[in-house]
C-alpha cells in the first residue's frame with residue numbers, strides 16, 4: 001500500500017537534492033540523499049509507489065533535473081501539491097513523474113496516510129480517512145509524455161528520426 | 165491587440181504575427197547555454213536519444229563555472245565528459261574552467277542581445293533579460309530537445325509591469341530593490357509570468373544592477389524578467405554584440421495581468437532571512453546578528469560594479485577576526501579589471517580571501533561550505549536550507565555593501581552607518 005509524505009510550502013530544489021550531490025550522475029546515488037534537508041529519514045523510509053503531498057510552490061529554485069529524477073528513482077510515483085514552480089513542473093513531466101495540482105490536498109493528509117492517485121479520473125484518495133480530492137486535469141500532450149515514461153522515451157518512440 | 169516584449173519575441177521566434185498568453189508556441193532558439201552541472205546530463209540525454217550531431221554548434225555556449233577547477237574526482241569526470249562533447253561537436257564558444265560564471269560570461273561575450281530567445285539549463289538564465297531579450301531556465305531533458313532540433317515549446321506567459329521611480333540612496337543597491345520586490349510579491353508571486361522592469365528609476369540603474377534584478381526574477385517564480393533596452397544597453401553592447409540585433413518594445417495597448425510600482429528614493433538596505441528568499445525585511449530588523457562568513461560573489465552580485473561598491477566600504481579597514489570573507493569575481497573580465505584597478509588588493513589587505521572566478525560558495529558545491537550552526541551573509545540569490553553546506557547553517561541575503569559592512573563588524577550591519 002502506498003503512503004503519503006506530507007511537506008509544506010516552498011519545498012526548494014536544494015532540499016530535494018543538495019548542490020553538493022549534483023556531481024553524481026547515477027540516479028541511485030542521488031536517491032540516497034533525496035529530501036535530506038527537509039526530512040533526513042525520508043530517503044531510507046520511502047517505499048516504491050509512495051506519493052508526496054505538498055503545499056505551494058513545490059520545487060522552487062534551481063533548474064536541476066536531478067530533483068525530479070532523484071524523487072522518481074527513490075520510488076515516488078506522483079507529487080500532488082497546491083502549486084509547483086515552473087521549471088520543476090516541466091522537468092518532472094520530462095522525467096515521467098506525474099505532478100498534479102490540487103488546492104486543498106495538503107490539509108487532507110498526514111504523513112503515513114494510505115493514498116491512491118487516480119490520474120485519469122483526476123482524483124486523489126486518502127484511504128486512511130476516506131477523503132477524496134479533485135486534481136486539475138492534465139492536458140492530453142502531457143499525459144502522452146507521462147505515459148511514455150518521459151520526454152526522451154516519447155521522442156524516441158514518436159519521432160524516431162530525432163537523431164540526425 | 166498590442167503585445168509586450170515577451171510576446172513579441174515569442175511571436176517572432178515561432179513565426180507568428182500575434183501570440184497571446186496561454187497559447188503554446190514552438191520557438192526557435194537563438195542561444196542555448198549549458199554548464200558543468202547540467203551539461204553532463206544533457207550529454208547523457210543526447211546519447212539516449214541517439215542524437216549524433218547538435219542542430220547548430222554556433223548557437224550553443226558551454227561554460228564551466230560551478231565546480232572550477234574540479235574539487236573532486238566526480239567533478240573532474242564531469243568536466244572531461246563535457247569537454248570531450250564540446251570538442252567533438254565543434255562548439256566554438258566553449259569556455260573551460262577559466263572564464264567565469266555563465267550569467268556573467270554570456271552578457272560579456274555579447275550573446276545576450278535585445279529581441280533574442282535564449283534558454284539555459286540554469287534557473288538564473290533570466291539574468292539576460294536585462295538586455296531586453298526573453299531568457300529562461302530549462303531542465304536538461306528540454307535542452308536535449310533544443311540541442312537536437314533547435315526548437316522548444318513555450319507557454320506564452322502573462323506579463324507583469326513593475327514601474328520603478330526615483331534614484332537609489334547612497335549605499336543602497338539594486339539588490340535591495342529586488343529583495344524588497346520579492347518580499348512583497350512572494351517566492352511564487354509571479355510564477356509562469358514575464359516581469360518587465362520599467363520606469364524612470366530603471367534608467368538610473370546600470371547594466372550590472374539590471375542584471376542583478378533580472379537574475380533574481382526567478383526567485384519570485386518568473387519565467388522571464390525583462391528591462392526594455394535603452395542607451396545604457398547599447399553602450400554596454402558596443403564592441404561586444406555577437407551579430408546584429410533589433411530591440412523590441414511593448415506596445416502601448418499591450419495587456420498586463422498585474423502592475424506595481426516602487427519608489428526607491430527612501431529604500432533602506434534589505435535582508436532576506438533564512439530559509440526563503442521572500443523572508444525580507446529592512447536591515448534594521450536583523451542588525452547585530454553575528455556572522456561567521458561573508459560571501460561577495462555569484463551571478464547576482466559578483467560584477468565589477470558590485471566589487472567597487474563593497475571596496476569603498478572595506479578600503480583601509482580590517483575585516484573582523486571572527487569572520488572569513490570570500491570575494492569571488494564573477495568572471496575573468498571582472499577579475500582582471502578589479503585586479504588592475506587595485507580593487508582586489510583592497511580586499512586582500514583587509515583580510516579577505518580572493519578566489520578565482522566561479523560560483524564558489526553560492527551552491528555549497530565548492531568553496532566556502534558552512535558548518536552546522538554557522539551564519540553567512542551573502543550577496544548571492546538563495547538562502548535555502550542546506551544551500552551552502554549544512555542544512556543547519558543559515559544564510560542571510562543582502563547587497564554587496566551590506567555584506568562588506570557586516571564583514572568589517574562581524575555582525576549584520578547597515579552599510580549606511582560606515
Ligand code: SF4
Pocket residue numbers: 230265266267286288462463464522523526527544545
Ligand atoms: S552563482 Fe549560484 S546561482 Fe549563479 S549560476 Fe552559480 S550556483 Fe547558480
